[in-house]
Amino acid sequence: MxxxxxxxxxxxxxxxxxxxxxxxxxxxxxxxxxxxxxxxxxxxxxxxxxxxxxxxxxxxxxxxxxxxxxxxxxxxxxxxxxxxxxxxxxxxxxxxxxxxxxxxxxxxxxxxxxxxxxxxxxxxxxxxxxxxxxxxxxxxxxxxxxxxxxxxxxxxxxxxxxxxxxxxxxxxxxxxxxxxxxxxxxxxxxxxxxxxxxxxGRPAQTGRERLVTGIREYIDRHLEDPGLSAERIAAAHLVSVRYLHRLFQGEGVTVGRLIQRRRVEECARELARRGRVSPSVSVVAARWGFGSAAHFSRAFKAVHGYAPQQWLRLADTPATGPGTAGRPAHGTPGSGDTSGAPTGPRQPDGSARTTRTA
Missing domain, CATH: 2.60.120.10 (Jelly Rolls)
Known part of the structure; x- marks a missing residue:
């Protein structure tokens, strides 16, 4: 044909x-x-x-x-x-x-x-x-x-x-x-x-597990949308908001908290990846769906234990330089660092930031 x-x-x-x-x-x-x-x-x-x-x-x-x-x-x-x-x-x-x-x-x-x-x-x-x-x-x-x-x-x-x-x-x-x-x-x-x-051929997910997996993937794809909400997620998956919340009761996190946590993780990853040449914290926060700098600061501190600016300063401080006390957790000798020296602050994805000594 x-x-x-x-x-x-x-x-x-x-x-x-x-x-x-x-x-x-x-x-x-x-x-x-x-x-x-x-x-x-x-x-x-x-x-x-x-x-x-x-x-x-x-x-x-x-x-x-x-x-x-x-x-x-x-x-x-x-x-x-x-x-x-x-x-x-x-x-x-x-x-x-x-x-x-x-x-x-x-x-x-x-x-x-x-x-x-x-x-x-x-x-x-x-x-x-x-x-x-x-x-x-x-x-x-x-x-x-x-x-x-x-x-x-x-x-x-x-x-x-x-x-x-x-x-x-x-x-x-x-x-x-x-x-x-x-x-x-x-x-x-x-x-x-x-x-x-x-x-x-792998172990099959239940219908509930497939739905939760699909919702998590949907959230990850729409993190940059400030309008992402439980109502929008429920409508996209043809379920009620009440049922959506019931699904996540067994996940140990509410839908709203999951959205906030994933946004913070992406903000932290972008800030750490770009280092000193990154755009302002407020620009990164807005890019990932946060409507205000104050809201982002509170959410960031709840996840990482530091305000964004403080976390960024600590992450950029050399391991052997001044101000090392109170920084994010260091790596341990023998776990990928054969010299036994501190590996510096951890990136948001868990990897160690490399540092240079004078």
Whole structure:
């Protein structure tokens, strides 16, 4: 099949219905559910890359489901790789769900029931690939669907980098090149499934553990946002604020304290890394979401036992120079320092700061 582009929905009202129609035609039959948010403007386009179908949409609140009835009418044998280019999408399949954010790939088996939902405006890219081209067992696919894949490395990182560029260039790709690209993408997705299936062989997390892990990752990705709050985190993961707080009762820290601690840790790491050439403490604090210098100073002292300026001065004091009393903890002889001399103050990440004697 040649590479081509088709505009499935032009900008206008009722975009969610147009997206549902395009998804039903290009991916698998789905049902649109009214979220009661009124009409939205949007656009959806599709491209063929050989036997790979690429669909991209941009619209507001949207919920699509595929149930037993539509599966009975359609014998399609395919999987879908979902990657939000902007915004957040919630997917669910096989009794589990995941909140998939911008740049995160996720897999859906189109042969089984699933749902895709976005509460706010989002731009989403979906690739449909035939299962037989992946050469992976059914059990392997079932173990990796409906999981948000943080692209820290491996195939997930590669796909998160390549696919947005491919989506932008697809309309200009000649047919022969499109067929080759479709084959390359299929091989990458097959490698991703193999990689995830190996990881799935490790002890499985419970649903609660997966949710807590996902929330912690969400917090780390949004530390710089001053508006990060329990309410926003709960909404992004489709749980109530009360349930969110209950989840973290067993973690030994409240959600608010976790956000504050992680921000302080990142501030301390940045200040220590840049040393004397670092920007002002207030600039670093603002960059990591602190609204006031006073709040940051109190939070920093609660974590490290020093006010930020005091901590920075102590960290920059040579180990053999004046003012060494009361500084942050030193390393111990024999633990990576063969000379037996003090290694100087500890960095926020636990590593020793090297010092130079006169």
């Amino acid at each position: 040649s590479a081509r582009s088709e505009t499935a929905a032009a900008p206008g009202t009722g975009a969610s219905r147009q997206v549902a129609a395009a998804v039903s035609r290009w991916l698998a039959p789905v049902v649109e559910h009214d979220l009661g948010d009124g009409p939205a403007r949007g656009r959806v386009t599709g491209h063929h890359l050989g036997y790979v179908r690429m669909l991209a949409w941009e619209t507001g609140a949207l919920r699509l489901t595929r149930g037993a009835g539509s599966i009975a009418r359609d014998a399609g044998d395919a999987v879908a790789l979902v990657i939000p280019l902007h915004g957040t999408v919630r997917i669910a399949q096989d009794g589990r769900g995941a909140c998939v954010e911008s740049g995160q790939p996720a897999l859906i088996d189109l042969r089984r029931a699933f749902s895709v939902e976005q509460r706010d405006r989002a731009r989403v890219l979906v690739l449909r690939l035939p299962v037989h081209a992946l050469h992976v067992p059914v059990a392997g696919l079932r173990s990796v669907t409906a999981r948000a894949l943080t692209p820290a490395g491996g195939m997930a990182a590669l796909l998160a980098t390549v696919l947005p560029h491919l989506e932008r260039s697809a309309p200009r790709v000649p047919p022969a090149v499109g067929e080759r690209l479709g084959g390359i993408v299929t091989e990458l997705v097959a490698a991703l499934v193999d990689e995830l299936a190996e990881q799935a």
